[in-house]
Amino acid sequence: MTSQDPNASPTAEPTPADAAPAADAGTPDLHAELEALRQRNAELNDQLLRAVADAENTRRRAEEEIAKVRKFAVESFAESLLPVVDSLEAGLAVQEATLQQIREGAEATLKQLLAALSRQKITPIVPAAGDRFDPHLHQAISMVPSDQPANTVVATLQKGYLMAERVLRPALVTVAAPK
Template structure:
């Protein structure tokens, strides 16, 4: 095992705290090539300030890395399944189309499709997936809707939704898929 290095200042009787006179040391003439006592103290103080600055910067950087890691972990937990969620959206669309095509028929198959769609929406809800279902007459919102077409429709104002082609979905607060809508282009009278 290596022996710890001894501090030469601890053994030097001139450097003992009770015997050391700082003012006298600063007034002494420096030996040839050595710094004066005051210059040495200023150099030590400058080095101390530099080290303190480096330490504070390292601490700040460490805190930033910690915060970034927490944010990345939270984001991964919330949005990590977005690819799977996007892949499940056509399943919802197909179930919805099947129900729309069946109309008011009331047989066992239709009831099964309704229950399957309801369970799919429950699973979506448990995982933070919310349905974006605009109504006819709502204002077009480019953040939530995708305009599939524009058409002039009497009795509407420009920018109103006139048809909903497909519902959209949010994953927590991120848009998975915008609602696909038709928008009125009726000019203002």
Template sequence: MSNENTPPDVDDTAAAEGHVAAENFGLSEDGTIDTAEDPRDARIAELEGQVAQLRDQALRALADSENLRRRTDREKEQWSRYAAATLAKDLLNASDNLRRALESAPADRDSLDDAMKNLLVGVEMTEKEMLSAFEKHGIAKIEPLGEKFDYNFHQAMFELENTGKPAGTVVQVLAPGYVLHDRLLRAAMVGVAKGGTPEDHAPVDTTA
């Protein structure tokens, strides 16, 4: 019968202590370094990768949302600025006709009867109101007489010689042009000086 108070064998105690030390320092029981990876480290790395991926997806979604908002705002602004373009184009001919009616009236209105005078006054007021409405909505008239021809805003209908103006100068306006903000509604129909002395090639004074 064994004695319960018998002290533990010295060899058993040393082995137990060596096992604990090996665990503390990452050593196997035979004293070699344990190189096996802790499965918890692999799980942590996996979770960190998932977090990084989700973060990247969230940032991309946020950027897409911001781009969509900006594009929507830009399209809304464009629509607001140019919504009147179609209506304005339809009214341009009416404005031209009012101007032609006034230009066809006699210069000396004193010779006209009261009814005709009142009619012309009414036409003038109508034209003024129409131009005021155009201006209110960002529509501006192009009156390029005397300016250098610009194909972006002018349409050349014919050329005139011997005008005394540099070549390419607008010498006659058949119909004014119009722009809506920075967008062309209708090019001004013009006559352009042909020949002459181009502005970029003025004659050199040789009398000195």
């Protein structure tokens, strides 16, 4: 017979020596799970690094493209103005031009210039008398008494211009004063 401690309970916890075989039984599963998690972590880290590198490359390419656009944005516009310059130089080269020839040359050159502006989506703002005053498109130079309703355009003093729906220069107008 073995002697037992009278204070010991029958459900006493196993000693560390008794617990070791049970821990060893679960250890291979834990090591395999840990290794799988490490491998998954390495895969995710690799994906993250690739995504960061891809985002950086995309940002760099976008910055280079923006720099090119800024550098050459005026190129198309300049090319469309070169025929206008040629026409003006040709007109000035004629020494004995008549007034009629000068006028025809100026009209032809103006047509070239307007076509060049149109190709660049630059369109005139020409409010007609009686149009409602629009502070986004017009600049009122003065208010004058008129038979027209208040805040309507009485006269256009200078055309304005839009470039792709953005105001380059507002039209200068006089506006009907309130009665």
